[in-house]
Amino acid sequence: MRRLSGAAFLLYFLITLLSPSDGADTLTLDHxxxxxxxxxxxxxxxxxxxxxxxxxxxxxxxxxWYNKISVLTVVWVANRQRPVTGSHGSLSVAANGTLVxxxxxxxxxxxxxxxxxxxxxxxxxxxxxxxxxxxDGNPSDPNSFAWQSFDYPTDxxxxxxxxxxxxxxxxxxxxxxxxxxxDPAPGEYTFGIDLRGDPQIFEWSGxxxxxxxxxxxxxxFTGVPQMTSYNKLxxxxxxxxxxxxxxxxxIDASLVSRLFVNxxxxxxxxxxxxxxxxxxxxxxxxxxxCDTISPCGPNAVCDSSKAPRCGCPxxxxxxxxxxxxxxxxxxxxxxxxxxxCRNGTDGFAVVSGAKLxxxxxxxxxxxxxxxxxxxxxxxxxxxxxxxxxxxxSGSGSGCILWSxxxxxxxxxxxxxxxxxxxxxxxxxxSESSHHRIYLTVITVIIALFILILALVxxxxxxxxxxxxxxxxxxxxxxxxxxxNDEGTExxxxxxxxxxxxxxxxxxxxxxxxxxxxxxGFGPVYKGKLEDxxxxxxxxxxxxxxxxxxxxKNEVVLIAKLQHRNxxxxxxxxxxxxxxxxxxxxxxxxxxxxxxxxxxKGWLLxxxxxxxxxxxxARGLLYLHxxxxxxxxxxxxxxxxxxxxxxxxxxxSDFGMARIFGGDETxxxxxxxxxxxxxxxxxxxxxxxxxxxxDVFSFGVLVLEIISGKKNRGxxxxxxxxxxxxxxxxxxxxxxxxxxxDEAIGDSFPKAEVLRCMKVxxxxxxxxxxxxxxxxxVMLMLGSDSALLPQPRQPGFVAMxxxxxxxxxxxxxxxxxxxxVSVTMFEGR
Ligand SMILES: *[C@@H]1O[C@H](CO)[C@@H](O)[C@H](O)[C@H]1NC(C)=O
Ligand SMILES: *[C@@H]1O[C@H](CO)[C@@H](O)[C@H](O)[C@H]1NC(C)=O
Ligand SMILES: *[C@@H]1O[C@H](CO)[C@@H](O)[C@H](O)[C@H]1NC(C)=O
Ligand SMILES: *[C@@H]1O[C@H](CO)[C@@H](O)[C@H](O)[C@H]1NC(C)=O
Ligand SMILES: *[C@@H]1O[C@H](CO)[C@@H](O)[C@H](O)[C@H]1NC(C)=O
Ligand SMILES: *[C@@H]1O[C@H](CO)[C@@H](O)[C@H](O)[C@H]1NC(C)=O
Ligand SMILES: *[C@@H]1O[C@H](CO)[C@@H](O)[C@H](O)[C@H]1NC(C)=O
Ligand SMILES: *[C@@H]1O[C@H](CO)[C@@H](O)[C@H](O)[C@H]1NC(C)=O
Ligand SMILES: *[C@@H]1O[C@H](CO)[C@@H](O)[C@H](O)[C@H]1NC(C)=O
Numbered sequence: 001m002r003r004l005s006g007a008a009f010l011l012y013f014l015i016t017l018l019s020p021s022d023g024a025d026t027l028t029l030d031h032x033x034x035x036x037x038x039x040x041x042x043x044x045x046x047x048x049x050x051x052x053x054x055x056x057x058x059x060x061x062x063x064x065w066y067n068k069i070s071v072l073t074v075v076w077v078a079n080r081q082r083p084v085t086g087s088h089g090s091l092s093v094a095a096n097g098t099l100v101x102x103x104x105x106x107x108x109x110x111x112x113x114x115x116x117x118x119x120x121x122x123x124x125x126x127x128x129x130x131x132x133x134x135x136d137g138n139p140s141d142p143n144s145f146a147w148q149s150f151d152y153p154t155d156x157x158x159x160x161x162x163x164x165x166x167x168x169x170x171x172x173x174x175x176x177x178x179x180x181x182x183d184p185a186p187g188e189y190t191f192g193i194d195l196r197g198d199p200q201i202f203e204w205s206g207x208x209x210x211x212x213x214x215x216x217x218x219x220x221f222t223g224v225p226q227m228t229s230y231n232k233l234x235x236x237x238x239x240x241x242x243x244x245x246x247x248x249x250x251i252d253a254s255l256v257s258r259l260f261v262n263x264x265x266x267x268x269x270x271x272x273x274x275x276x277x278x279x280x281x282x283x284x285x286x287x288x289x290c291d292t293i294s295p296c297g298p299n300a301v302c303d304s305s306k307a308p309r310c311g312c313p314x315x316x317x318x319x320x321x322x323x324x325x326x327x328x329x330x331x332x333x334x335x336x337x338x339x340x341c342r343n344g345t346d347g348f349a350v351v352s353g354a355k356l357x358x359x360x361x362x363x364x365x366x367x368x369x370x371x372x373x374x375x376x377x378x379x380x381x382x383x384x385x386x387x388x389x390x391x392x393s394g395s396g397s398g399c400i401l402w403s404x405x406x407x408x409x410x411x412x413x414x415x416x417x418x419x420x421x422x423x424x425x426x427x428x429x430s431e432s433s434h435h436r437i438y439l440t441v442i443t444v445i446i447a448l449f450i451l452i453l454a455l456v457x458x459x460x461x462x463x464x465x466x467x468x469x470x471x472x473x474x475x476x477x478x479x480x481x482x483x484n485d486e487g488t489e490x491x492x493x494x495x496x497x498x499x500x501x502x503x504x505x506x507x508x509x510x511x512x513x514x515x516x517x518x519x520g521f522g523p524v525y526k527g528k529l530e531d532x533x534x535x536x537x538x539x540x541x542x543x544x545x546x547x548x549x550x551x552k553n554e555v556v557l558i559a560k561l562q563h564r565n566x567x568x569x570x571x572x573x574x575x576x577x578x579x580x581x582x583x584x585x586x587x588x589x590x591x592x593x594x595x596x597x598x599x600k601g602w603l604l605x606x607x608x609x610x611x612x613x614x615x616x617a618r619g620l621l622y623l624h625x626x627x628x629x630x631x632x633x634x635x636x637x638x639x640x641x642x643x644x645x646x647x648x649x650x651x652s653d654f655g656m657a658r659i660f661g662g663d664e665t666x667x668x669x670x671x672x673x674x675x676x677x678x679x680x681x682x683x684x685x686x687x688x689x690x691x692x693x694d695v696f697s698f699g700v701l702v703l704e705i706i707s708g709k710k711n712r713g714x715x716x717x718x719x720x721x722x723x724x725x726x727x728x729x730x731x732x733x734x735x736x737x738x739x740x741d742e743a744i745g746d747s748f749p750k751a752e753v754l755r756c757m758k759v760x761x762x763x764x765x766x767x768x769x770x771x772x773x774x775x776x777v778m779l780m781l782g783s784d785s786a787l788l789p790q791p792r793q794p795g796f797v798a799m800x801x802x803x804x805x806x807x808x809x810x811x812x813x814x815x816x817x818x819x820v821s822v823t824m825f826e827g828r
Pocket of ligand 3: 167
């Protein structure tokens with residue numbers, strides 16, 4: 001509020017009497033809103049409306065902003081072009097039903113178009129919509145609004161707002177970002193729907209298109225493959241006789257998200273992150289060089305992961321090869337051979353993972369259009385140049401046909417769709433038959449070569465084995481060794497053996513684009529087998545000597561283990577020096593990539609997290625007890641928990657696992673492997689590990705899943721406690737719920753969360769004998785919290801423990817004579 005003194009006070013007092021009191025949501029005929037700090041606040045408190053000045057400007061504007069968000073975020077501005085200077089502004093609703101902003105000397109600077117109403121009121125609704133309606137009308141019926149701010153968006157699309165056309169009236173809603181941070185006047189960009197052909201979203205600078213989000217394909221816009229990755233939103237696209245409109249809604253109403261175009265033209269999907277007090281972009285576009293309009297000219301395909309970026313589909317060649325070599329593909333591609341449709345021999349080249357080319361002159365057909373029918377339609381029409389499925393949701397429907405040169409084509413690493421480009425039979429045929437002969441010859445040569453290698457290798461291996469195997473003793477021996485006495489390595493694995501060539505093909509020759517990450521003993525690649533099955537390939541580094549044993553250990557172990565919460569081994573590849581494990585591919589990656597990433601933590605609601613906790617517990621119980629072998633994982637951590645399509649957890653990485661003889665319970669090892677932060681005290685300090693060390697790691701995982709925080713961070717004000725210590729201090733003060741990750745929101749079953757927290761704390765107790773077994777954990781997760789014992793102080797509560805955490809993952813005993821013997825005899 002402005003401070004006023006002396007005589008002005010009386011005036012101020014009068015104004016206050018006549019104005020709505022701060023916090024009302026409605027403006028009536030005799031109660032204008034003055035520019036003295038007053039605001040309308042929507043009923044639920046989500047939005048506020050009033051005068052504001054942008055940063056770096058003294059001009060006053062009427063705007064709507066988030067009332068509960070600490071960073072002033074204006075989502076709508078009324079008088080964008082004509083600000084009020086000085087502090088004389090007021091907003092009122094006039095008797096004829098218009099909203100009027102007046103400045104000095106009562107000059108009107110802005111007014112809204114409106115229909116005549118008998119008793120108009122203006123109301124700020126809780127979804128951020130400012131509406132004019134009859135006083136006795138129904139505020140929840142959009143048809144009763146004579147005017148609404150949602151129809152005149154500025155730079156922000158809120159949940160429930162529509163972008164696009166009312167075809168009955170020809171009314172169009174577009175986003176127009178500000179000129180700059182201090183001037184809300186419409187800037188150079190507009191963002192909206194173009195109705196030509198198959199309707200598309202474009203961003204224009206003036207009349208010139210700068211980015212094309214493309215047509216809606218049933219799931220997302222073809223140019224924004226990341227759109228569906230955030231499952232708290234329901235995205236909608238209506239394309240019928242009455243409207244062509246894009247809109248979205250929040251599935252979880254406690255979350256705040258908006259679509260925003262900033263004044264340099266970047267379109268962003270933002271989510272408010274409460275605990276970091278910032279707007280986090282889930283995606284933003286344009287994103288890379290291939291996102292500029294038609295980056296490679298007609299008929300060319302842009303691929304930002306390749307150099308040069310521009311390429312031609314099969315059957316096409318660069319129009320100007322010289323420029324092309326200089327990374328200038330702007331001339332595009334031309335056909336090698338003209339198509340000849342009368343002949344009926346034309347074929348189609350597939351461009352996979354594509355953003356569909358410009359559809360502004362394409363035709364779309366919806367009835368009776370499977371992909372095959374679509375292909376037949378395209379073949380029949382001489383002017384058809386390409387086709388694609390119009391709606392890839394479900395089993396696919398609809399058909400888009402192009403009859404021009406294809407422009408603005410690109411491909412994505414993931415998330416694109418298949419496009420079929422017409423090509424002359426001669427170009428397709430010759431290429432593929434040459435290719436086939438070539439492939440056959442190479443395959444035969446490689447097969448022969450491999451056969452010889454395998455024979456030689458196998459003999460050498462056996463000889464080596466015989467001379468080594470006699471020295472084996474110890475309680476816990478590696479299973480691989482036992483098995484090798486019986487036959488060749490590959491045979492007793494009883495696993496499909498993959499051919500090196502096939503694996504190389506599947507992973508694009510182990511290309512860097514396909515690399516998923518670097519595991520403990522080598523890189524992991526994503527691959528796609530010939531039958532389209534997706535795989536993850538773990539390739540053992542040739543340099544890592546110790547890894548060879550661990551590799552074999554893992555193969556034999558996992559081959560024997562079958563459980564829905566353990567990652568499934570599909571086979572292995574042992575050829576020459578190469579050792580590889582082939583797993584099922586987990587599309588959602590590892591748990592840590594969700595848990596500790598603020599942008600993705602929202603994807604894990606409480607039921608999902610609880611399912612993950614229970615799933616890990618089941619998997620671990622199976623390892624410890626239910627499988628025929630008794631297995632200690634030894635390196636359980638968030639990055640070793642993989643998530644399948646439905647967010648089911650699967651324990652992975654058994655390279656460190658150990659098998660126990662029937663009645664052994666603990667073993668002392670000289671070689672401590674594992675990850676700091678998850679290791680139990682007795683294991684980290686004395687090298688003693690047992691099932692209870694895994695239970696400790698499980699407890700750490702549970703607390704991380706509840707809190708979304710890493711154990712190794714520091715969380716208390718005195719900066720000494722790690723997550724365990726912090727949880728323990730909260731627990732003892734009865735403030736356990738303060739630990740819960742903000743990303744979970746507010747609506748979660750408190751009792752269940754507290755029970756999980758208690759189980760987590762029981763698992764991380766200092767003394768191994770105090771910790772429950774996994775079967776007890778399973779029981780506890782399903783029982784009443786009051787029946788559980790009270791946890792005692794956890795081990796490793798302070799960051800500065802006896803084992804100074806350098807970045808180490810493993811502490812290797814320097815006394816090891818050679819790595820092989822350490823691995824084999826570590827049980828003694
Ligand atoms: C409605 O009334 C306001 C204020 O009296 C006036 O400025 C405006 O021109 C009127 N609009 C129409 C459409 O009559
Ligand atoms: C308002 O009226 C005063 C006196 O008539 C005049 O001096 C001033 O320039 C006017 N202001 C505007 C913004 O028209
Ligand atoms: C289009 O606008 C008219 C007039 O405002 C309205 O009656 C109709 O419901 C609108 N159509 C859609 C689909 O919103
Ligand atoms: C913003 O744009 C206005 C109008 O174009 C200009 O006068 C002003 O200097 C700009 N401000 C900044 C900070 O660029
Ligand atoms: C617009 O957003 C992009 C992406 O977040 C950012 O890089 C750019 O700096 C922003 N532009 C302005 C003017 O804020
Ligand atoms: C039809 O296609 C075949 C095979 O590509 C070609 O040899 C033949 O010349 C074509 N016929 C005509 C009339 O173009
Ligand atoms: C072939 O396609 C063009 C362009 O889409 C269309 O105008 C024409 O009617 C089609 N011809 C036939 C026979 O379907
Ligand atoms: C796309 O297909 C899905 C599943 O068949 C259907 O539910 C949806 O309505 C379709 N969308 C459009 C825009 O036709
Ligand atoms: C495609 O582009 C070439 C030049 O690049 C032009 O000669 C040809 O007419 C275009 N074809 C169509 C169908 O627009």
